[in-house]
Amino acid sequence: MDESLTDVLAEYELAARSKLTQAAFDYIAAGAGDELSLEESRAAWRRYRIRPRVFRGVEGADLSTEVLGTELAMPLLVAPTAYHIVAHSEGEVETARGVSAAGGLMVVTTRATRVMEEIAAELHGPWWYQVYVVSDRRLTESLVRRAAGLGARALMLTVDLPYTGFKRRGHVAPVSGEQHLVNFGTHVTPGATLEEITAAMRQDESIGFETIAWLRDLTGLPVLVKGVLRGDDAVACLDAGAASVVVSNHGGRQLDRAIAPAVALSEVVEAVGGRAPVLVDGGIVSGTDVFVALALGASATMVGRPVVWGLAASGADGVRRVLDGYRNELDHAMGLAGVGAIGDFTRDLVV
Numbered sequence: 479m480d481e482s483l484t485d486v487l488a489e490y491e492l493a494a495r496s497k498l499t500q501a502a503f504d505y506i507a508a509g510a511g512d513e514l515s516l517e518e519s520r521a522a523w524r525r526y527r528i529r530p531r532v533f534r535g536v537e538g539a540d541l542s543t544e545v546l547g548t549e550l551a552m553p554l555l556v557a558p559t560a561y562h563i564v565a566h567s568e569g570e571v572e573t574a575r576g577v578s579a580a581g582g583l584m585v586v587t588t589r590a591t592r593v594m595e596e597i598a599a600e601l602h603g604p605w606w607y608q609v610y611v612v613s614d615r616r617l618t619e620s621l622v623r624r625a626a627g628l629g630a631r632a633l634m635l636t637v638d639l640p641y642t643g644f645k646r647r648g649h650v651a652p653v654s655g656e657q658h659l660v661n662f663g664t665h666v667t668p669g670a671t672l673e674e675i676t677a678a679m680r681q682d683e684s685i686g687f688e689t690i691a692w693l694r695d696l697t698g699l700p701v702l703v704k705g706v707l708r709g710d711d712a713v714a715c716l717d718a719g720a721a722s723v724v725v726s727n728h729g730g731r732q733l734d735r736a737i738a739p740a741v742a743l744s745e746v747v748e749a750v751g752g753r754a755p756v757l758v759d760g761g762i763v764s765g766t767d768v769f770v771a772l773a774l775g776a777s778a779t780m781v782g783r784p785v786v787w788g789l790a791a792s793g794a795d796g797v798r799r800v801l802d803g804y805r806n807e808l809d810h811a812m813g814l815a816g817v818g819a820i821g822d823f824t825r826d827l828v829v
Contacts (some may be wrong), residue, residue, distance in 0.1 A: 483764055486718030487784050489781065490800070493791035494565070502564045504648030506786050510643060511734025519730050519761030522740035526828045528768045531607035539812035540819040541805060545755050546700045546721055548604045548631050551581040552805050553820055554768055556797075557729075557759050557780035558608030558634060558704075560589035561651045565790035568592070573789050574600035576797025580805075585634055585780070588621060591657040597730050598628040606632040608704070609693060610639070611685045614678035617695060620665040626697040633693050638705025641684040643732035687718035689780040694719050702757065705732075709749025716754055723750065724779075725758040729782055740770070747775030765807020772820065773827040 495503050509516025540681065541552040556577050563569035569592040569672030577584040578601055586597055588610040607625035611618050622633060642649070659666075659675070666675050694701045705728060706712050712723045725743050728738040739760035747756050755777035762768060762781050771779045781804065789795030817823060 479660070481803070483800070483807050486803050487787060488614060488762060490784075490791035490796055491789040492740055494635050494787050498565065498790055499652065501648070501650075505561070505564055505651050506648070506783060506790070508645045508648035509730035509734065510732055511646070513646075513730065513734065515626070515727055515736050515738070516730030516761075518738045519727060519740070520763055522738035523761055523763075523767040525672050526740075526774075528769065528773075528811070528815055529829055530814060531825055531827075534816030534818065535751060536813045536816055536818045539809050541809060541812075543778065543820040546632050546702070547759070548606075550583055550695045552808065553772060553776075553778040554582070554801070554804050554808075555606075555757075555778060555780045556582055556584040556785050556801075557782035558585040558587035558636070559782040559786055560587050561591050561653050561657070562786065562789060562807075563591035563657050564652060565786050566793055568793070570597045571600055572794050573785065573797055574598075574788065576785075576794035577801070578602040579794060579798040582801050586625070588618075589658075591653060593659055594621075594624060594628060594661050594815065598630075598668035604629075606630055606634055606702075608634040608636060608803060610636055610690060611682045612678065612680050613680045613813040615682070617662055617665050617678060621661060622693060622696050622702075624700055630699065630756070632700045632702060633697070634660055634702045635690065635693060636704045636728075637685070638726070638728050638732050639681060640685075643728075643734070645731070687714060688826045690715060691719040694721075704757075706746060707737050707739070709745040712749050712756070716750065720754070722755045724780070725756060725760075725776075727760050727819075729760055740774075742777060743771065744772045765804045765809070766811050768804060768808045768812040769815070769817075770828050772823040773825060775820060795826065 496512045543553050566572045571592045585606045587608045607630040702722040703715040703720045704724035706723040725739045758776045759780035768779050788800035
């Protein structure tokens with residue numbers, strides 16, 4: 479490997495701190511409450527140790543895989559993160575350029591600050607769309623149909639944010655009303671007041687398992703449920719029509735002291751029992767973390783903040799460099815551990 483991803487991320491976070499306003503930096507960096515979940519999410523992956531295999535003749539590991547019919551060059555996706563305009567003037571459009579340069583997959587968020595069509599135009603490979611269900615379901619329906627029409631291959635329903643978790647810093651995103659409304663604007667009722675629009679866009683706290691089938695039936699696309707930390711919830715999601723679950727504590731940004739995804743993953747994988755792919759995000763800051771997640775049974779992983787630090791520090795090239803860093807470290811670890819392909823991962827590789 480030419481460079482350590484740890485060094486790259488430290489360099490980019492430091493650069494972001496110097497480039498961004500304090501409000502913008504804190505919005506990206508913050509965790510909920512006392513930030514215990516934020517810290518523990520990173521630390522939990524580092525507790526695992528690898529049990530390498532020998533005499534496996536691995537020369538250039540195959541990192542490609544498939545999840546829900548989508549071919550991936552590596553088992554790592556760009557997680558949905560809101561308001562990229564906070565980090566870069568071109569926002570999600572610039573992120574998409576970097577993702578495409580790295581041959582990655584981006585999950586475009588409901589809370590994007592650039593027009594969805596502009597983002598999709600820069601994504602030269604498959605992409606997915608993340609869904610927040612808002613009080614006026616017609617808005618969600620319109621956005622979901624719009625994403626599907628633009629080529630989104632799956633929907634990712636986030637369920638751990640009925641309302642925003644308390645943060646001691648960065649609680650409010652430093653974005654304008656126009657930026658916040660950039661994708662909702664064409665779908666709101668003409669002549670609606672600001673108060674009416676705000677009410678219509680509020681998170682729908684009442685959603686239940688039936689929402690999964692509703693989204694699936696709108697477009698026929700597979701629905702992943704993001705924010706699952708328990709095995710029984712994972713099974714209930716699949717029974718309700720989910721095609722996959724994502725083990726996540728929202729990057730430590732919602733409920734402080736929520737269990738770390740690295741800790742929750744094994745229970746969820748066991749409960750799912752091979753019925754569907756299980757993805758995971760939260761605190762994954764190295765290719766070796768990705769290795770551990772795959773050994774624990776994840777089909778793929780997602781990263782959020784590291785990509786945003788790259789975006790803030792160096793635009794599309796920063797995004798590409800971060801994703802390339804994960805790819806190189808995972809390839810390196812697989813080669814040394816005797817794992818030739820993603821399908822060769824087994825639970826006995828880590829302890």
